[in-house]
Amino acid sequence: MKRKIIQSAINISSSDENIINEMTKNIGQIPGCLIADYSYDVDHNRSVISLLGDEQSLTKAVFAIFEIALESIDISHHHGEHPRIGAVDVIPFTPWGSATMEDCITLAQSIGKEVATKYSVPVYLYGQAALIPEHEDLSLIRRGGYESLLQEIHRVADRKPDYGLARLHPTLGAVAIGARKPLVAFNVNLKSTDIKIAKEIAKKVRGEYGGLTRVKSIGVNLKSRNQVQVSMNLLDFRMSTVVQAYELVKIEAHRYGVEIQGSEIIGLIPLECMVDIVGFYLSIPDLKISQVLEYHFLENFD
């Protein structure tokens, strides 16, 4: 029998190892909640904790994270390369196994209401959980980051939160909570320190500017690594693939005589996506997911 599994990749505006370790330590004690992966990035000043669980355990995990964020993160003093609106910045829910998108929408709404009430944090429901069309696209909710939202929240119509007052929490800021399909967070680092080049390439790859329809991308300066990066979210890896994203970055970098230094997958990547990548690079157009041995050992899985 398939189990209900909901995935959440919680984005936190901190790269402080101690804070993230404290969060994962507390989450680790919640029955039924699995920490599948976590990572922090100093330049993005951002961390991602990838969880798998059911409604109850994920709700507990979200509040465990908020409790620690409340004590230790002040978004009003936050600096980082990545656009953000809150200490706990984004909480997405994605269905697996017998879980449905409807389950994820319901969970996003119930956690959203509780967060808004308990912490007086304005909550934006995004993706398939959005209550208004203007909030479907996460990048529009986060446009201009915390600083812009601080100026606009009380006077621009579509910046009014879905839950809570139109007033940012002094240290937690705001939070976007949503339901969405699996997303692949994929960053490509360049052998260059020129942020303009990364931004130009990001533009070329990004859907809005004529690039890949279901790709969001930004140029990021990785000061600690003396590199720049094209940081991408692949919102639908079946429509706009990892291979397309990687190869397009490589091609566009060629304009500047710039090579790729390396890549990163932040958090988790679906097996189907792995099969597509291997099929491409080894020229096996009909490679099947069922040819992956462990596929047959999967249980509770859609």
Added chain:
Amino acid sequence: MKRKIIQSAINISSSDENIINEMTKNIGQIPGCLIADYSYDVDHNRSVISLLGDEQSLTKAVFAIFEIALESIDISHHHGEHPRIGAVDVIPFTPWGSATMEDCITLAQSIGKEVATKYSVPVYLYGQAALIPEHEDLSLIRRGGYESLLQEIHRVADRKPDYGLARLHPTLGAVAIGARKPLVAFNVNLKSTDIKIAKEIAKKVRGEYGGLTRVKSIGVNLKSRNQVQVSMNLLDFRMSTVVQAYELVKIEAHRYGVEIQGSEIIGLIPLECMVDIVGFYLSIPDLKISQVLEYHFLENFD
């Protein structure tokens, strides 16, 4: 609790769709035996059925296959590009979950004895199930194919079978049964019809001739596809990787101005191997198997 899972990729000297379908139909009725994959190749005149099960179900599956082979395959009239010694040519066992190599060796021996007695088929135990060092290497057991074994079985010391009389069965021939680590069967097709080129490349890639230590390879003529192929067995994908094999074939083909037409994975490929391939082609040296989402849904798995 981890379950005992034994994998078997049974190699059959036939590409007759009806025969293979009859085999999979019968195996499909055996409780506890999963048909993970099967494929036939006209040019190799060979099929591979990949099974996952326990000792009891796999034993039943092997005998179901032999019963159909006995009725429908005559190895003395068999033609095909791939070296073979029997109608049911090779039966390997590989441990997963809580199964051990020792379990696979025991299974190979018990099935081997029964096959030799029941069908008067000479049985060679190979790989880690080998009783004599000369039989460890499957390619040595199959050297020269059925035709050579027919001449030598009764008069060459190391061609004497481990079980059964030193006399080939008139239609079934002989069979190699073994225990081994996971193997990746990987074929690369060339944009060429020159079998000499495929054979030269196969030599360059093959361990014995200075190529990749744990790779066996042969050149094969794919008449029906008007191509030649480098057909490889990767005996230890951690030591000699799929990436190395693919890229070396590509490089050696360059000597002849020949390009790659496409590749094939025959049967199953372990997830760990997929992660290695993706990590290479996307330049992610530290990609972890635990970043594959479904990895966390695996149960009963080592």
